[in-house]
Amino acid sequence: MSLAKKLSMAASGLVLIACATAAEAKDLLFWSTQARPVQEAQAMREGVLSGFDTPVDYQPNEDGPWLTRLKAELQAGKGTIDVLGALHGNFAAMSADDLMDLDDLGVSAQSTTFNTLAKLGTDKMQYLPWMQASYIMAASKQALPYLPEGADINALTYDQLIAWTANVEEATGEKKFGFPAGPKGLKHRFFQGYLYPSYTNGVVRTFASDAAVTAWEKFRELWSHTNPASTNFSFLQEQLLSGDAWIVFDHTSRLAQAFNDRPDDFVAFPAPAGPTGRGFMPVLAGLAIPKTAPDMEASKALVQYLMKPETQIATLKATNFFPVVDVALPDDLPPSVKAAGDAVAKMSGSADANPGLLPAGLGDMGGDFNRVYVDTFERIVLAGQDIRTVLDDQKKVLAGIMEKTGAPCWAPDAPSEGACPVE
Amino acid sequence: MTGSATSQAALPTPRKSGRFLYMASVTLLCAWVIVPLYFLLINTVSSPDTVNNYPKPFLPPFDWSSLQFFASYQGMLSALKNSVIVALMTMVLSITIGAPAGYALSRFEFRGKELFRMLVLLTRAFPLPLLALPLAVMFIRTGLDDTAFGLALVHTTLALPFAVLITFSLFSGIPVELEEAAWTLGCTRFTAFTKVVLPLILPGIAASAIFAFVISWNEVFAAAVLTIENRTLTAFLLAKLGEAPLHLKFAGGFILVVPALIFIFAVRKYLFAMWGIANR
Amino acid sequence: MNPRLLPYILILPVTLFLIVFFLYPFALVAQEAFTAGGGLSLQNFREVVGYWKFPISLRNTLLLAAAVVPVQLALALLMATMVNRMNRGRDLVLYVWTIPLGISDLAAGIIWLAIFEQSGFLNSMMGGLGLIDRPANFLSYQHPMIVFTAIALAEIWRATAIMLVILVAGIGLIPKEYYEAAEVFGASPWQRFVKITLPLLRPSLQTALILRVVLAFEIFAVVAALGGTIFPVLMGEIYAYQFDLLNGGAAAALALIVLAISIAFTLIILRVLRVPKGATI
Numbered sequence: 001m002s003l004a005k006k007l008s009m010a011a012s013g014l015v016l017i018a019c020a021t022a023a024e025a026k027d028l029l030f031w032s033t034q035a036r037p038v039q040e041a042q043a044m045r046e047g048v049l050s051g052f053d054t055p056v057d058y059q060p061n062e063d064g065p066w067l068t069r070l071k072a073e074l075q076a077g078k079g080t081i082d083v084l085g086a087l088h089g090n091f092a093a094m095s096a097d098d099l100m101d102l103d104d105l106g107v108s109a110q111s112t113t114f115n116t117l118a119k120l121g122t123d124k125m126q127y128l129p130w131m132q133a134s135y136i137m138a139a140s141k142q143a144l145p146y147l148p149e150g151a152d153i154n155a156l157t158y159d160q161l162i163a164w165t166a167n168v169e170e171a172t173g174e175k176k177f178g179f180p181a182g183p184k185g186l187k188h189r190f191f192q193g194y195l196y197p198s199y200t201n202g203v204v205r206t207f208a209s210d211a212a213v214t215a216w217e218k219f220r221e222l223w224s225h226t227n228p229a230s231t232n233f234s235f236l237q238e239q240l241l242s243g244d245a246w247i248v249f250d251h252t253s254r255l256a257q258a259f260n261d262r263p264d265d266f267v268a269f270p271a272p273a274g275p276t277g278r279g280f281m282p283v284l285a286g287l288a289i290p291k292t293a294p295d296m297e298a299s300k301a302l303v304q305y306l307m308k309p310e311t312q313i314a315t316l317k318a319t320n321f322f323p324v325v326d327v328a329l330p331d332d333l334p335p336s337v338k339a340a341g342d343a344v345a346k347m348s349g350s351a352d353a354n355p356g357l358l359p360a361g362l363g364d365m366g367g368d369f370n371r372v373y374v375d376t377f378e379r380i381v382l383a384g385q386d387i388r389t390v391l392d393d394q395k396k397v398l399a400g401i402m403e404k405t406g407a408p409c410w411a412p413d414a415p416s417e418g419a420c421p422v423e
Numbered sequence: 424m425t426g427s428a429t430s431q432a433a434l435p436t437p438r439k440s441g442r443f444l445y446m447a448s449v450t451l452l453c454a455w456v457i458v459p460l461y462f463l464l465i466n467t468v469s470s471p472d473t474v475n476n477y478p479k480p481f482l483p484p485f486d487w488s489s490l491q492f493f494a495s496y497q498g499m500l501s502a503l504k505n506s507v508i509v510a511l512m513t514m515v516l517s518i519t520i521g522a523p524a525g526y527a528l529s530r531f532e533f534r535g536k537e538l539f540r541m542l543v544l545l546t547r548a549f550p551l552p553l554l555a556l557p558l559a560v561m562f563i564r565t566g567l568d569d570t571a572f573g574l575a576l577v578h579t580t581l582a583l584p585f586a587v588l589i590t591f592s593l594f595s596g597i598p599v600e601l602e603e604a605a606w607t608l609g610c611t612r613f614t615a616f617t618k619v620v621l622p623l624i625l626p627g628i629a630a631s632a633i634f635a636f637v638i639s640w641n642e643v644f645a646a647a648v649l650t651i652e653n654r655t656l657t658a659f660l661l662a663k664l665g666e667a668p669l670h671l672k673f674a675g676g677f678i679l680v681v682p683a684l685i686f687i688f689a690v691r692k693y694l695f696a697m698w699g700i701a702n703r
Numbered sequence: 704m705n706p707r708l709l710p711y712i713l714i715l716p717v718t719l720f721l722i723v724f725f726l727y728p729f730a731l732v733a734q735e736a737f738t739a740g741g742g743l744s745l746q747n748f749r750e751v752v753g754y755w756k757f758p759i760s761l762r763n764t765l766l767l768a769a770a771v772v773p774v775q776l777a778l779a780l781l782m783a784t785m786v787n788r789m790n791r792g793r794d795l796v797l798y799v800w801t802i803p804l805g806i807s808d809l810a811a812g813i814i815w816l817a818i819f820e821q822s823g824f825l826n827s828m829m830g831g832l833g834l835i836d837r838p839a840n841f842l843s844y845q846h847p848m849i850v851f852t853a854i855a856l857a858e859i860w861r862a863t864a865i866m867l868v869i870l871v872a873g874i875g876l877i878p879k880e881y882y883e884a885a886e887v888f889g890a891s892p893w894q895r896f897v898k899i900t901l902p903l904l905r906p907s908l909q910t911a912l913i914l915r916v917v918l919a920f921e922i923f924a925v926v927a928a929l930g931g932t933i934f935p936v937l938m939g940e941i942y943a944y945q946f947d948l949l950n951g952g953a954a955a956a957l958a959l960i961v962l963a964i965s966i967a968f969t970l971i972i973l974r975v976l977r978v979p980k981g982a983t984i
Contacts, residue, residue: 064644067946068556174837184666227821231844242821243822257668452778453799453800457802478830479823481831531710533707545962547921548966550938550941552942552946583720587717588910591910623876630868641808680806687805694797694871
């Protein structure tokens with residue numbers, strides 16, 4: 001019976017401990033989907049939030065738990081979350097009634113486009129633009145000798161990129177292009193913000209156009225030189241470091257570790273250009289206060305603190321996300337920030353730049369919208385189905401989403417009256 | 424316990440080749456379990472560079488930098504404490520309310536028995552992340568939210584099917600005549616149970632305890648949603664592990680594995696506790 | 704105490720517990736599955752079943768269960784009988800074999816990815832032995848069979864211990880006299896296994912199989928780690944509906960379909976491995 005005795009002793013001991021821990025001081029709860037990797041979370045706590053006068057409990061979570069907890073608090077009408085940090089897409093899927101209007105804080109982003117996005121279709125700021133990033137290309141220096149003749153790495157075209165990856169494959173016998181097609185990879189952003197704008201000068205209107213067929217043919221070609229294990233890749237810094245991929249496309253913060261670990265081994269450069277320019281797209285994260293925040297004044301103070309120029313620079317160092325307010329960047333930045341910053345500056349400053357905007361007005365259909373592009377990729381590229389058939393098929397789904405949400409076109413698509421049409 | 428004497432009887436007179444085959448299979452099966460864990464250990468004590476490089480070493484290089492990172496990670500200790508508390512509570516709860524039901528299932532015919540069995544089983548067949556939202560709303564309203572006890576209640580729901588069904592199958596394996604014999608010798612149903620059946624069921628209790636502890640220890644989703652200040656180690660580490668740099672993934676995974684292994688080691692001998700009793 | 708009431712008193716705590724913490728939230732979620740556009744409808748079921756990945760993920764899930772569970776059953780039985788007849792080192796061997804119990808599916812996925820990835824341990828080993836010139840790509844979409852095998856191996860490694868522990872506890876209850884008597888009559892080890900161990904182990908076998916099969920339909924983390932996006936399974940689709948598409952109704956509908964499959968298999972196992980009341984040995 002010793003087991004039973006031990007169990008009962010354990011049980012009584014537990015009650016004591018549970019009671020003892022009940023009365024601790026309450027910190028501000030910062031509930032975030034960003035800066036999730038352990039090192040970034042640690043840097044947020046130590047480098048960014050430690051400067052605030054009240055202790056902040058920084059809790060990053062994946063979208064699932066993040067949203068479940070938030071919804072539960074909103075439904076229960078009582079909460080512990082003080083400040084929310086998430087991507088534009090996370091907030092766009094929420095009801096504006098659940099978030100506090102933030103106009104009276106007196107802070108906003110430098111970019112009016114970002115500030116408009118943050119209103120989520122209302123006339124008040126529902127969240128505050130917090131920090132931004134983008135997607136870029138990176139390569140191992142071992143790959144540089146195989147650049148096609150006459151190609152400028154800072155002004156590549158898609159054809160040159162394909163030729164480059166082909167050269168590498170020929171020389172090494174291995175497919176060395178890396179693409180984030182894994183379960184957590186951000187592949188849909190490549191299609192929406194890079195491939196489509198560069199080939200069709202649109203995302204929605206031109207979804208099934210002839211130019212789109214060309215775009216997918218090109219991508220298929222690129223895929224033939226892509227590491228076939230890419231369907232497992234979600235953070236290309238890992239494959240850069242291991243050498244499984246030499247030339248990659250990914251989110252700036254998902255490449256950061258490669259540059260920080262071995263700054264001399266890698267180069268960052270702009271995304272390639274197609275017939276209709278060099279398409280690229282920003283990533284925007286925002287801050288918001290849920291209606292159920294227990295201490296509204298403290299929440300607002302924390303948001304204001306995070307928007308200060310000094311805090312924004314500290315955040316840049318911690319997370320590799322760039323400031324959204326006007327700041328002068330210091331010199332002592334980590335290598336990853338310098339590399340990514342240069343690449344983004346060259347990309348947006350290039351003569352053929354074709355910047356796209358984040359999808360707006362999709363509400364909680366943002367996930368369905370992404371799935372259209374991911375499904376198209378999986379059917380055309382992985383399953384090898386006919387491009388025209390797949391596009392005509394997926395076009396119906398896309399048109400259904402646009403009609404249901406009534407979302408108007410966003411750049412680079414030409415503006416529309418009412419819902420953006422799929423032509 | 425007189426393990427060696429009794430099991431000797433069960434042993435066939437071993438022929439040499441059979442004996443060799445037997446030892447070889449045992450060794451092979453042990454290697455099958457241990458080798459992947461050994462790889463985890465190698466990666467845990469490798470420098471980030473080594474973890475990312477090809478080919479991989481086959482001897483641990485003993486670079487402690489990844490583990491050191493976690494040692495300096497604030498909140499690890501209190502998260503570890505919370506995890507242990509929740510797991511132990513889950514264990515006690517699931518056994519105390521699960522074992523009686525297992526006994527009832529094995530010894531009685533009653534209306535609704537099949538329905539009850541199905542209900543118990545269904546808890547494992549429906550994904551918890553979908554149930555987390557209504558549960559969290561309920562917990563916030565009742566004040567169970569962010570308490571170790573609240574989370575233990577949810578984990579108990581997950582562990583109950585194991586507790587009920589394992590104890591059921593073991594009670595079924597104990598001849599009812601044994602209990603009846605005790606009744607004729609003047610025991611009440613209750614004393615017959617405690618004196619005769621309970622000692623026999625100890626391995627089942629141990630098995631259920633292992634399951635309850637491990638289920639609670641490794642559960643991420645409910646822990647991430649239902650605890651804020653009282654985070655468990657799993658929610659604290661594992662929820663973010665999927666996106667950590669490789670070397671920290673391995674080190675974090677390793678840190679999570681160790682306490683569970685210690686627990687299984689502690690309980691393991693109860694799986695054999697009845698050895699010799701059943702042999703009478 | 705009224706003996707007819709006794710079983711109900713014994714199951715009362717579990718029943719109450721499950722009503723509050725399972726049935727109540729379950730009813731809320733299930734209700735969502737049958738609601739679309741404000742009214743009662745099967746729209747959510749039509750949507751998830753009509754999606755092009757549904758047949759693929761259903762097939763993958765069933766194939767994986769069909770490949771993994773029988774191997775695990777055989778392996779667990781083998782291990783349990785081996786442990787049972789062991790003289791020395793029984794504790795240690797049993798401990799080693801139950802170790803994977805303590806490893807979460809996420810961690811197991813990480814471990815096996817380290818083995819199978821391009822710069823992983825398997826390639827390092829084969830390279831070291833001179834079997835290959837350059838690391839092979841095991842987990843690519845061009846080799847679905849290798850990916851399937853890798854996932855199956857990882858699952859067998861991770862979850863065989865669940866069955867093992869249940870069977871070891873059950874085998875310990877079989878009185879040794881039966882084996883001694885059988886030996887007197889000259890039964891071979893195989894005959895003893897088939898005629899004594901298997902029939903008397905039926906309650907434990909049933910429990911182990913049911914739990915394992917139900918869990919096999921919930922497989923997700925290991926598949927995501929090794930199969931990436933090329934091996935969709937039902938549970939992954941449920942999560943995608945719930946958290947990527949924010950379509951709780953569709954997620955609940957798909958989860959109910961998985962539930963129905965689990966119930967069907969449970970009933971089959973219950974029928975095949977019927978346990979007599981009170982074990983009349």
